[in-house]
Amino acid sequence: MGNDILVLAQHQDGAVKKPTLECLSVARALAAATGGKVLAAALGPGAAKAAADLGAWGAASVLVGEGPALAKYSSLRWTRVLAGAVAKQKPAALLTSTSALSRDLAGRLAARINGVLASDCTKLSAAGGRFTLERPILAGRALVTASHGGDRPLVATLRPNVFGAEKPAQAGACATETLEVTEDAADLRVVVKEVATVKSERPELSEAAIVVSGGRSWGSADGFKPVFDLADALGAAPGASRAAVDAGYVPHSMQVGQTGKTVSPVLYIACGISGAIQHLAGMRTSKYIVAINNDPNAPIFKLADYGIVGDEFEVVPALTAEIKKLKEG
Amino acid sequence: MKIAVCVKQVPSTTAVIRVAADGSRLELAGVETVVGPYEEYALEEALKVREKNAGSTIVVVAVGGEEAGKALTHAYALGVDRAVLIQAPDADAAAAAACAAGFLKAEKPDLVFCGRQAIDDDQWLFPGALGEALDLPHVTAASTFELAGASATCKRRIEGGEEVIEVKLPAVISCEKGLNEPRVPTLKGRLNAKKMKVETKSPADVGVDAAKLAGGLKIERYAPPPEKSPGKRIEGKAAAEAAAELVKLLREEAKVI
Ligand SMILES: Cc1cc2nc3c(=O)[nH]c(=O)nc-3n(C[C@H](O)[C@H](O)[C@H](O)COP(=O)(O)OP(=O)(O)OC[C@H]3O[C@@H](n4cnc5c(N)ncnc54)[C@H](O)[C@@H]3O)c2cc1C
Numbered sequence: 001m002g003n004d005i006l007v008l009a010q011h012q013d014g015a016v017k018k019p020t021l022e023c024l025s026v027a028r029a030l031a032a033a034t035g036g037k038v039l040a041a042a043l044g045p046g047a048a049k050a051a052a053d054l055g056a057w058g059a060a061s062v063l064v065g066e067g068p069a070l071a072k073y074s075s076l077r078w079t080r081v082l083a084g085a086v087a088k089q090k091p092a093a094l095l096t097s098t099s100a101l102s103r104d105l106a107g108r109l110a111a112r113i114n115g116v117l118a119s120d121c122t123k124l125s126a127a128g129g130r131f132t133l134e135r136p137i138l139a140g141r142a143l144v145t146a147s148h149g150g151d152r153p154l155v156a157t158l159r160p161n162v163f164g165a166e167k168p169a170q171a172g173a174c175a176t177e178t179l180e181v182t183e184d185a186a187d188l189r190v191v192v193k194e195v196a197t198v199k200s201e202r203p204e205l206s207e208a209a210i211v212v213s214g215g216r217s218w219g220s221a222d223g224f225k226p227v228f229d230l231a232d233a234l235g236a237a238p239g240a241s242r243a244a245v246d247a248g249y250v251p252h253s254m255q256v257g258q259t260g261k262t263v264s265p266v267l268y269i270a271c272g273i274s275g276a277i278q279h280l281a282g283m284r285t286s287k288y289i290v291a292i293n294n295d296p297n298a299p300i301f302k303l304a305d306y307g308i309v310g311d312e313f314e315v316v317p318a319l320t321a322e323i324k325k326l327k328e329g
Numbered sequence: 330m331k332i333a334v335c336v337k338q339v340p341s342t343t344a345v346i347r348v349a350a351d352g353s354r355l356e357l358a359g360v361e362t363v364v365g366p367y368e369e370y371a372l373e374e375a376l377k378v379r380e381k382n383a384g385s386t387i388v389v390v391a392v393g394g395e396e397a398g399k400a401l402t403h404a405y406a407l408g409v410d411r412a413v414l415i416q417a418p419d420a421d422a423a424a425a426a427a428c429a430a431g432f433l434k435a436e437k438p439d440l441v442f443c444g445r446q447a448i449d450d451d452q453w454l455f456p457g458a459l460g461e462a463l464d465l466p467h468v469t470a471a472s473t474f475e476l477a478g479a480s481a482t483c484k485r486r487i488e489g490g491e492e493v494i495e496v497k498l499p500a501v502i503s504c505e506k507g508l509n510e511p512r513v514p515t516l517k518g519r520l521n522a523k524k525m526k527v528e529t530k531s532p533a534d535v536g537v538d539a540a541k542l543a544g545g546l547k548i549e550r551y552a553p554p555p556e557k558s559p560g561k562r563i564e565g566k567a568a569a570e571a572a573a574e575l576v577k578l579l580r581e582e583a584k585v586i
Pocket residue numbers: 214215216217240241242243244255256257258259260261271272273274275276277278279282292293294295298310311312313342366
């Protein structure tokens with residue numbers, strides 16, 4: 001095994017997603033400690049286009065896999081292609097961000113390359129031939145610090161928005177290399193037939209820098225509107241508690257928490273959310289937490305950096321007005 | 330149709346988790362445990378498939394210690410045909426997948442249902458690793474499942490949308506909330522479960538070298554989530570005033586907007 005750090009880039013038609021830039025920043029720090037290089041792999045339509053950005057963010061070399069065989073995500077094909085790249089490059093670690101894709105891929109890929117998987121890490125460093133990482137377990141009720149060294153590669157997925165992305169002042173030269181992609185009928189045992197995307201002007205919940213969430217207390221689907229209004233004023237992603245989802249106000253795709261999405265934005269605004277442990281599981285690593293609740297004893301206040309004790313039906317529209325004033329002024 | 334379900338017994342979602350003062354372990358003795366909520370969807374889906382396909386059987390596998398037996402008793406109470414405990418109390422998700430694979434290799438199920446994640450280790454590792462070890466395709470976090478002959482169609486939520494996935498059987502399916510409404514055991518089922526016997530096996534029985542069960546991540550220490558110092562609270566003010574004050578704090582102190 002070598003000392004290089006390989007980042008599996010996640011991108012949409014060549015537009016590199018921000019969590020991937022965070023992975024590259026972490027990879028640079030790791031490579032400095034291992035004495036290796038930062039490599040990146042980009043698969044699927046637009047991969048070649050993504051390569052330039054990956055280089056600018058610190059990849060010394062980008063492995064590009066395009067063509068009809070990779071037109072759509074496929075766990076078996078992605079695993080096969082990436083395992084081939086790993087066999088050739090022998091990285092000490094493979095990083096990618098936590099996402100629907102990596103949730104599907106990482107367990108299989110780690111098994112294929114005889115790697116050791118650490119999912120959804122919130123810290124990762126390297127020293128003395130070992131990687132040390134931290135990850136929340138038990139829905140954030142505890143943190144575990146674990147280490148890994150030896151000759152099996154580490155496969156780590158990194159929680160978005162936790163690490164931060166820093167562009168190198170001066171990027172070195174970046175080589176690109178084409179990944180050989182062959183067809184194998186066995187890959188077709190599982191295929192993505194269709195991807196239905198919900199067109200939205202709003203940022204994706206799990207990647208958003210600001211999230212504004214509402215709870216059951218909004219009372220109805222229509223009643224939830226002030227939460228959307230505040231989110232839109234801030235350019236934020238709207239989220240919800242499970243109680244709001246179960247009551248049918250908003251779709252499950254908006255649910256934050258243990259049985260929903262994990263978010264870690266810079267700013268999380270909980271509007272009328274009590275702060276049940278399962279909700280906290282999905283947002284407790286947010287940098288700043290704001291709570292708006294009329295119950296001064298609501299558990300969410302224990303986690304809040306800023307809180308307003310007051311009626312959400314008055315406070316949230318007032319906040320929206322204040323934000324609009326700020327943006328216009 | 331032969332259906333397998335992999336279940337894990339985990340601390341209940343509301344249990345207070347204590348970390349030993351020296352950080353060396355979690356103090357889990359006496360903590361209430363439950364069948365993982367996602368495994369409940371897996372069990373329910375297996376029961377539904379069995380109902381629709383006469384002659385089907387369900388075998389449930391748990392890898393763990395004594396406590397894991399409770400998950401299997403629960404499965405019996407729901408009416409599954411067979412429950413097997415592979416005794417490996419310290420197995421992490423990768424080791425558990427290796428043990429389950431060792432057992433299932435010989436069973437040759439047409440379908441294996443898992444939860445999307447075990448809510449204690451939160452790794453989302455096992456189903457993919459199991460698929461790999463058995464050379465079966467896998468689908469992660471299926472929120473719908475429709476069987477049609479030798480293949481199945483699932484939906485999976487992704488960022489900003491949904492995938493429709495077709496998978497050929499045999500396959501491993503990990504289950505997401507919304508897939509179904511898990512039933513609760515009936516009284517009759519619970520009484521019946523008392524009469525059923527959980528089969529126990531060792532890792533060696535299923536062809537796994539116990540020495541190889543370790544060797545994944547080395548746990549260095551546990552810690553409770555960081556305590557937050559009490560935040561600033563705006564109380565007893567009119568909405569507009571409170572809003573203005575908060576925006577000022579977010580802008581000038583936190584510098585996040
Ligand atoms: C296995 C399991 C998994 C779960 N997963 C999740 C999950 O992923 N995500 C999740 O969120 N929950 C989850 N839950 C549910 C969780 O336990 C709570 O029930 C849920 O989070 C409560 O949602 P809520 O805060 O909107 O509602 P409530 O608990 O009803 O709280 C409403 C809050 O609104 C406040 N309020 C009421 N009126 C006003 C007003 N006019 N102005 C201001 N504040 C007001 C109240 O003071 C209260 O704090 C899960 C539960 C279980 C058992």
